[in-house]
Amino acid sequence: MNLLFGRNASLQLRLIIAVVLSGLIMLGDRYTSGASTIRTSLNTFVSPLFYFANMPSEFLNWSSQNLDSRELLLAENASLKEKQLLQNAKLQEFNFLQSENLKLRALLNSSAKLDNKKLVTKILSIHSNSYNQQVVINKGFLDNVVEGLAVVDDLGVVGKVVQVGSSTSRVLLMTDNTHAIPVRVLRNNIKTVVEGSGKLNQVELPHVPHSKDIRMGDILVTSGLGEVFPEGLPVATVTNIERDEGKPFAKVYAQPIAQLDRIRLLVLLWSQQAEVISNDE
Amino acid sequence: MMNRHYWLILLSIFVALVAALIPLPRALQPFQPDWVLLILMYWSLALPHRVNIGTAWVVGLLMDLAIGSPLGVHSLTYSVSIYITASNYQKIRNYSVPQQSLLIALFLALYHLLQFWVSHFLIDIYFLPQYLWPVLTGSLSWVWIFLLLRKYRRHFRIR
Numbered sequence: 001m002n003l004l005f006g007r008n009a010s011l012q013l014r015l016i017i018a019v020v021l022s023g024l025i026m027l028g029d030r031y032t033s034g035a036s037t038i039r040t041s042l043n044t045f046v047s048p049l050f051y052f053a054n055m056p057s058e059f060l061n062w063s064s065q066n067l068d069s070r071e072l073l074l075a076e077n078a079s080l081k082e083k084q085l086l087q088n089a090k091l092q093e094f095n096f097l098q099s100e101n102l103k104l105r106a107l108l109n110s111s112a113k114l115d116n117k118k119l120v121t122k123i124l125s126i127h128s129n130s131y132n133q134q135v136v137i138n139k140g141f142l143d144n145v146v147e148g149l150a151v152v153d154d155l156g157v158v159g160k161v162v163q164v165g166s167s168t169s170r171v172l173l174m175t176d177n178t179h180a181i182p183v184r185v186l187r188n189n190i191k192t193v194v195e196g197s198g199k200l201n202q203v204e205l206p207h208v209p210h211s212k213d214i215r216m217g218d219i220l221v222t223s224g225l226g227e228v229f230p231e232g233l234p235v236a237t238v239t240n241i242e243r244d245e246g247k248p249f250a251k252v253y254a255q256p257i258a259q260l261d262r263i264r265l266l267v268l269l270w271s272q273q274a275e276v277i278s279n280d281e
Numbered sequence: 282m283m284n285r286h287y288w289l290i291l292l293s294i295f296v297a298l299v300a301a302l303i304p305l306p307r308a309l310q311p312f313q314p315d316w317v318l319l320i321l322m323y324w325s326l327a328l329p330h331r332v333n334i335g336t337a338w339v340v341g342l343l344m345d346l347a348i349g350s351p352l353g354v355h356s357l358t359y360s361v362s363i364y365i366t367a368s369n370y371q372k373i374r375n376y377s378v379p380q381q382s383l384l385i386a387l388f389l390a391l392y393h394l395l396q397f398w399v400s401h402f403l404i405d406i407y408f409l410p411q412y413l414w415p416v417l418t419g420s421l422s423w424v425w426i427f428l429l430l431r432k433y434r435r436h437f438r439i440r
Contacts, residue, residue, distance in 0.1 A: 026353035
């Protein structure tokens, strides 16, 4: 059905309505927190898209696994068993240290740190916005995921959960422009903040005065101050320091310890603090 | 909305959304054309009374949710681009397909610059000329998309 005359007047009205609505939604998303509940409920409409978009890479992984030779699988099995045995031995030491730590904290009447609850999750192969650094994981509020959970991989900190859907969530990587994490230098306990710069393998430390004692090769770990990341997780290593006396601050660049371009499986960490009732009260 | 014309158009938009979400190898990622916008533009040229600014706005919102950009960015930019094609559809239809692809390159450039401007306002990003590669690849794939969707439309007699 081809119309002879175009309906141009109502097009402009529709454009104005669309622009105004979009503007309201943009401002609402940025400046209010109600948008996260809207996003969570609307995410159920997009989950079939994620499911279909993930299927090709799932299929490729499945077929490559099924086509592996038997010798390869046996060798992989043996090396994994050996790795697990070594880690279990280390875990026995860790259990002892943890119980000793608990007793010492009780002696000092300070609050104990409980075991953090953990959840393993897989990254879906989904392309995200090129202006952000985000990944999509396959756990949502049905698995008790909430906004603001710390996300780590086996080497170090990766980022935090920013949006939660019913069975998928979004993780903001620490190299994103809008992500900041409070850290301390392992060597001398200096507290500072690590911000993402938008590049995949580089983060920067803003507002570092020239007098701060930071050297190349320093390891930065989380300081636990922001109440999002538990204390002591490795974050980045300092790679470059530019001290230009003419500028008010030094420029410090660091490289994340986690290999952010190769992450597949991640662990979500809930950080908890609990009071320990000491012996004599 | 129970008629099959609408469902067939929605099916093509669904396929475009899935194609926009499938990740390409990292080296090819900057060159990925904007499938959803190209398909919306085709439908707004072919059937402007069916696919219009409302459809573009809703599809833009779905794209925002799927891709993770701030809500409202894609709906704004899609609405503006589809306004341009839907209000000039008679003129654009009269061009040959390669000439149309030059016009589409212009519209895509507007879309990308508008999207960068809005994202800069919301999330403080800086401009790199590499952000404009999808303009070139999008206008090159327009010929292919136009012919493919025209065959699809004629085969199912979508009106």
